[in-house]
Amino acid sequence: MLNAQALLYDAVMVPAGWFGLNHARQRLVEGLSGHVLEVGTGTGLLLPVYPPGVSTVAIDIDPGLLARARLRRPGVTLLQADVQRLPFSDGSFDAVVACLVFCTVEDPARGLAEIRRVLRPGGQLRLLEHVRSPHPTVARIQDRLTPAWSHLAMGCQLNRDTVSLVAASGFRITHRSQRLHQLVEELVAVPA
Template sequence: MTPLGWLGLDRARHRLVAGLSGHVLEVGTGTGLLLPSYPPSVSSTVAIDIDPDMLARARLRRPGVSLFQADVQQLPFPDGSFDAVVSCLVFCSVEQPARGLAEIHRVLRPGGQLRMLEHVRSPRPVLSRLQEGLDPLWCRLSGGCHLDRQTVPLVEASGFRIVQRARHLREAVEELVAVPV
């Protein structure tokens, strides 16, 4: 991931959490790379991941964050619990992304935001075909990461309206802010 950070991924990660406030849920926190970047205006951060070893590493990055072993497809929180939900390079690996997005929709408060940074299927035909061809092998080698997810239509079909969108790395990475409709 380090070379992608040099190409702008680190800046995009920081933008993902800039300006957030209130009670925030980060899904798929992994080793917690994003946790130190949350601004002081965030009153509390809850982070989940399905991998307990990743959560142990995340705990070292920012003590005081509430960490839970959980799956985005079945969130253990009441409806309307969070002011914002953050997802950074997660939905490429979610088995049922529509179910995970429905859960995020459920736990967001009215007026809340979903902020996502995801690699996606390229709109460029040659790159899109390459992603599609490589996906089965890549998925096996990377622990379930899909190269060719069409995340934007999934987000919109899950009851969100995209209010901000930026594309990076030859349109293979999407940065989104969406609100429940």
Template sequence: MRGIEHIPWLYDSVMSLADALGLAHWRRALAHTAGGCVLEVGCGTGRNLPLYPPGVDVIGLDPDLESLARARRRAPHVPLVAARVEALPFREGAFDTVVSSLVFCSVDDPVQGLREIRRVLRSEGQLRMLEHVRSSRPFRAWLQDRVQPLWTALSGGCRPNRRTEAMVEEAGFRIDPHEREAVHVLKRFSAHPISDGIRSGTD
């Protein structure tokens, strides 16, 4: 069965409602301060692509060709690439910023995807993420665990109970405590790659 994430018109309808209820603010905050050469992974139907400021060079990436076709209509001048985040077709250090918006709940191998992002980021680069994550409240986390199998099947891959921030750190990033916004399970934050020398010195 195809999930919501794999039916672009249905996914766009759901996201239009979410944007009207406040998600649009989070999207703008995510995109407006991205700079330099930007890769947006999991760009989907391209809802974020028109939000980047002038002068920013953006590439959108998503594995779903139907979603990319819709993104092309939404942002006709943005280069689009069909690929998975776990195997990015770019050289090391190619980007100043990588943006992820409601993506890593659905990535099959999230730590590998984050390691790939670290590889293509410049040493002073920035990962900017907007994700819904596992609740810090035990009862809500328990509910997420209970609904996860059914919701994953209906949505087409989304796992609402992922500990995404812990995975970001496991993949070699340091989360900036001054660039975090959180409401319940929705979080926006920035992270920077940790150099191999710093990581090995703290092991």
């Protein structure tokens, strides 16, 4: 049985897909190959768009969200796990994908360190996140809205500066694309 949180998540995210999020998800996984880890898979909205032949392992901390993800792409390895304590050996993956995840991670620097650890040499982090606006007025609005929004949206922080966190966590950003007036970032990064 699906939990209410999984249904609510999809009720919000599916319409967002119609306004560009689906295309951003496709760009996020385009050209991937090998063994890929998706962190924070949620209800598995990204799972159906992985290229054929990609061996995917997807994790989330919420078992109710994982139950919904199982329906989206049978055969994918799904595990209940936390990005801050990944249960994988060093150098296990060719790529790690995160889509709208790091806004909710309690200690994002620790999660990014774990991703670096499980990436193989030459591996990529591919990230799609909403971020703190570079415009001071918008950033102040995000700061004011974040406490209430976080309470309603599974801990989501509207004002997190994820790009700086990625760079400070030992990654070199090789591709960066800003969308929606610089509120959304698409990143490709490699361990520095």
